[in-house]
Amino acid sequence: MKIVIAPDSFKESLPSDQVARAIHSGFQSIFPKAEYHLLPIADGGEGTVQALVSAHGGKVDSISVTGPLGLPVEAKIAFSNDGETAFIEMAEACGLHLVPLDQRNPLNTTSFGVGELMLHAMNQGASELIIGVGGSSTNDGGGGMASALGYEFFDVERKAVKGVGKDLFNIASMSDSNRDRRLDLVNITIAADVENPLTGNNGATYIYGPQKGLPEDKLDEMDKAMCRFYQMAGKYLGMDVSCLRGSGAGGGIGAGLVLFTGAKLKKGIELMLEHLKVKEICKDADIVIVGEGKMDRQTIFGKAPSGVAKCAPPKAKVVAICGSVGEGSEVLYDHGLDAIFPTIPAILPIENILGGAFKNIERTSRNVAALLR
Structure with a gap:
């Protein structure tokens, strides 16, 4: 099984490389023998x-x-x-x-x-x-x-x-x-x-x-x-x-x-996808994981998750792991995403949510992997 992990950063919380590592850690606990490709990505913003x-x-x-x-x-x-x-x-x-x-x-x-x-x-x-x-x-x-x-x-x-x-x-x-x-x-x-x-x-x-x-x-x-x-x-x-x-x-x-x-x-x-050769890497992927801090209707307008989703082959499952889900996020299901999973575990002070991002992403990723298994 080939799994491509290509998230953007979670703004003010985790850079994209750490988000990718957290997702990888969660998935690897369920799919230890999978072939993983970590592609921390950005769309012109942080990272x-x-x-x-x-x-x-x-x-x-x-x-x-x-x-x-x-x-x-x-x-x-x-x-x-x-x-x-x-x-x-x-x-x-x-x-x-x-x-x-x-x-x-x-x-x-x-x-x-x-x-x-x-x-x-x-x-x-x-x-x-x-x-x-x-x-x-x-x-x-x-x-x-x-x-x-x-x-x-x-x-x-x-x-x-x-x-x-x-x-x-x-x-x-x-x-x-x-x-x-x-x-x-x-x-x-x-x-x-x-x-x-x-x-x-x-x-x-x-x-x-x-x-x-x-x-x-x-x-x-x-x-x-x-x-x-x-x-x-x-x-x-x-x-x-x-x-x-x-x-x-x-x-x-x-x-x-x-x-x-x-x-x-x-x-x-588009510049990032070209320089990182994302389409080539994703061409035979079974699962493609995208993400950013908040996903809403704006995500389809040039943001990293929708761009990476377009690189996934038809047979692949495209899953988004994000900090929170905002208004209009349902439109993303018409733009290549199969499912969206937010990671915030409870109503907490913002500093607690930002500080616990790695563990929250890791836990959510493990749960998503278990569901896909």
Whole structure:
């Protein structure tokens, strides 16, 4: 029996490699002689760098960059063996996990550190940048990132703004005279973990703002500010990116990378499936196990579980093991999944649930394996 275990991370709880190990431990207690293939995966969010490095080898650096709240944080950046390609994960610089629960509000966070990671990559001689843009705490439209790369943004009085989310309300003009010209010499690919547009009811602000701490009464104002910012910047640079699929990824940094750096958008999960050769590995699998922290109707929009499920052969059972199940998850049964099993064992404080994730996943996996036996 061949079993492929290809989960995404459980956000703020376990990275994908540990999730895979927990699932493997549970299944191995029931199927000790099975052939196992562990493929920790990501879709542009947390774990993207580690998954790509695992596929390509290379080295990982850790540098100090500006964190989401303006304070220094240590962020990892990886390079291929030949040093030509840099793998950058937005969440390393401004991930939601870097902001304490009581301080979460994308009005106050910045993507500036992402730009600093890009500068480091170019300083090291990389000619290709692959940037995963999921898991962020920001909704600044990539303004912070662009500021780090030399763009300047001003309010109506021509005063420079810092590049946090709330600055979108005040930006009236910009300048690219100090833009880092090395951007013309590198190829940048965005690994987007979602397909949402920049603005509107299905855009960055309305869909992801609340989970980042944006107050409900600020949603409309923030969405309109994002729209105005990109109308101004798009007119200045002669390009409209607001309607691109995936432009709303990373709090709008998807649009920002395209507009300010000439990057190309690609579905993160498609890039990962290609680099990890998931389809080839799954072609003769009997069981394919996917997973992420929460599975709901959004999972079908470019998320890792639905992407991996498409790689499973018709005869395989595709099982999802997740932290929790959200509204609309039943649609996943029409997208290749046979069953979904949440792992939360009881009504507990969130810190208990997050801290016990490995054991909860292991126990649930053992139970699923017993059922399949």
